[in-house]
Amino acid sequence: MDDNQTNKEASDQEKLAQEKRDQDKCTHLAYGLLVRREHARQELYWKLKQRPSCKHVDLDVLLNQLEAENYLSDERYTEVAVRYDISKGYGPIKIAYRLREKGVNEVYIRRYLYAEDIEWSLLIATVRQKRFGIAIPNDLKDRVKQSRFLAGRGFTTDMIKNELSL
Known part of the structure; x- marks a missing residue:
């Protein structure tokens, strides 16, 4: 024993x-x-x-x-991730999706994604012009092509309509 x-x-x-x-x-x-x-x-x-x-x-x-x-800190992570994704040319829909995938609290997503210092109209214009040039497309085929590209980048329908002046 x-x-x-x-x-x-x-x-x-x-x-x-x-x-x-x-x-x-x-x-x-x-x-x-x-x-x-x-x-x-x-x-x-x-x-x-x-x-x-x-x-x-x-x-x-x-x-x-x-x-x-x-x-x-989820809050600090959210702030950094939002800034990084904006620098890569992503819109609010895609950024929010990526943050939710990582398990980030919705409160932090809203706080940093819709902060007043983010110029979404300037970002979407920059992203579109980098890919397609300055000219706004006249024909439907090119508008659809650019709309699809911007939607894939995570911009809202309203943002896309405003950018393409639809």
């Missing part, structure tokens, strides 16, 4: 040590991902969940800790 109990205690200690190593690896991995770029909470959760060292780690506790230390 003594040998059996000693083996069980050693096994328990080994298991606890392995859990601690996994926790440390997972925490280190999370910090590493956040150093490279901002992440949404849900996005980071999904990435960590796929890692073998994070399988048995309570990720909610880890993510709460990262938020408390201000390393992880």
Whole structure:
């Protein structure tokens, strides 16, 4: 019985040590991902969940800790992502879709996507002119082509109509 109990205690200690190593690896991995770029909470959760060292780690506790230390912030991620996508020429529909895919709260999406300092009319004009030139198309075929392109970029129907003066 003594040998059996000693083996069980050693096994328990080994298991606890392995859990601690996994926790440390997972925490280190999370910090590493956040150093490279901002992440949404849900996005980071999904990435960590796929890692073998994070399988048995309570990720909610880890993510709460990262938020408390201000390393992880959905609001900050949203602000950065909106600015980045605007710089790439995407409209509000596509940006909102991409943020929802990452699990970002709708409140943050609305706050940063519809901020007063975003000039959507200027952006859509710049995107259209970069692709098609300055001239507004006269024939229906070219208007449809440009409309489809702008819709694919995530601009609203109203924005497209205003840009093409339909």
